[in-house]
Amino acid sequence: MTDFSVKKVWIIAKREYLERVSTRSFLLSTFVTPLLMGAFLVLPTVISESAARNIMRDSERPARVVIASDNRALAELVSGELIRQKGARYEPSVVSPTSTGERERLDKQLNDSDIEGYVWLDGPAIASRQVVFSTRRISDFILQHRLSDALSYAFAAQRMVQQGNSAGDVAATLEPVTLTAVRAGNTSAMYNELRGAIVVFILMFVMLFSLLSYGVMVMRSVMEEKSSRITEVLMCAASAPELMSGKILGTGSVGLTQIGVWLSLAGFGASRSLFLRTTMAALDVGPSLIIYFVIFYTLGYLLYSAIFAGVGAIFNSIDEAQQWNFVVILPLIGASAMILPVATSSDSMVSVAASLFPFCSPILMFERLAVHNPPLWQVALSLILLIATIGGTMFVSARIYRTGILMYGKRPTIREVSRWLLQA
Structure with a gap:
């Protein structure tokens, strides 16, 4: 054959x-395979959205954040920048000066869920630039990122003022840049x-x-x-x-x-x-x-x-x-x-x-x-x-x-x- x-x-x-x-x-x-793959792709988004909705339901009013510092001017800069950030739903307040009794009071408010968290900016923290943020939600990375940006802005602004720059020059220099991503094409x-x-x-x-x-x-x-x-x-x-x-x-x-x-x-x-x-x-x-x-x-x-x-x-x-x-x-x-x-x-x-x-x-x-x-x-x-x-x-x-x-x-x-x- x-x-x-x-x-x-x-x-x-x-x-x-x-x-x-x-x-x-x-x-x-x-x-079944496409359904499982679709579920693996969709579930993380659904879980994230559900977590976000839970956070929104937990706090109908803006989350209260306390800035405790020996340097009131620095704390005010942090608070102002946190309010100014786009999309922020936070209500910062300033406590100055710091003390052991004040920290115990903030810890009690934190345990009672009266505040979302507090930033402790005492003298050693300012000198070392190692700042501690005590919070009820350690997984709230958005708040932590916003606070980090606000602290960086405040430290830079105060340093520029100390070097003789005017408040207007400082604001203009530290004005954030808006970046818009556009598709350039297949090349x-x-x-x-x-x-x-x-x-x-x-x-x-x-x-x-x-x-x-x-x-x-x-x-x-x-x-x-x-x-x-x-x-x-x-x-x-x-x-x-x-x-x-x-x-x-x-x-x-x-x-x-x-x-x-x-x-x-x-x-x-x-x-x-x-x-x-x-x-x-x-x-x-x-x-x-x-x-x-x-x-x-x-x-x-x-x-x-x-x-x-x-x-x-x-x-x-x-x-x-x-x-x-x-x-x-x-x-x-x-x-x-x-x-x-x-x-x-x-x-x-x-x-x-x-x-x-x-x-x-x-x-x-x-x-x-x-x-x-x-x-x-x-x-x-x-x-x-x-x-x-x-x-x-x-x-x-x-x-x-x-x-x-x-x-x-x-x-x-x-x-x-x-x-x-x-x-x-």
Whole structure:
């Protein structure tokens, strides 16, 4: 049976596809995984908003903060700056001078929840610039940040006054600067690096998840049919390359179906959620980027699933083959370690070489496309090398598959596998 039949490959792929998509595990992973990811993304925001609402309910009036200091002028500067800050909901008051009895009184007010907290600015604190803020809510980082800014302003203003500057000069010099962030466009280096890192991280997650699930699924399917001797029956109707190609295409179609469902859910969520719409617009996830994602994901899957199929044909049990999983995905782990260097220096010699290396190009070339547009010849060369490597891997795996799928009993050595390649 030397002729390669596309019709037989289609029948095998169709059987594999329908068998996989009808399982409960596929339905759960396809629809429950996005819900869990959405929950992990939304829950922190919901908890934060709930905490903020609780704080607002706990205190309908502005929170009372006491500035206790031996230097009343300094305390007044801190109080005034705290009131002047935009969005402040605090009611500062000044206590001067400080004393042991005054601190005990403030501690009692704090324990009775009459005040939110107090800043203790005695002589040693002013001299060392190490200020202590006693508060009921140690997690209220907003108040602590505002107090830190107010203290820094007050110390600087008093020092400038002592050096002979007028109050107007001090106010003008310490006037805060308003910073407005605007998007500069796709040529902005920082924006592109951020987009590349985020988008490639998503690709990495999907790629590794698919490889560990569907690549291993191909390997398990091969090993199950090998151990149950079903392959001997199947090979009466189809050749080994046809069986292997059908398994890879059928299982890969399941992965593409799952990703298609996820993208559809993401698109539906973006149409309903302003937050998701804004995020996708900020990341500039357009049709071209999605097309590149599908291309590199598909080619990456074909490459690694062919390797997994060959590994499954070699070994007799899952335990024997399991240790090779790490070896198979080792190039992807190396590519993940190159994400930040490639994002920050996309045109360097190392980045270009790594993105052209077929076993890393599904991630790294896609990252370079997400960061900025590399030369067209590099993209074309990467695709050519990747497709050629897929063809070579398919050829080698098919020869291993043809002999290994019918070998039972013992784990083959490297010399025996080499003989299979020559004699198949």
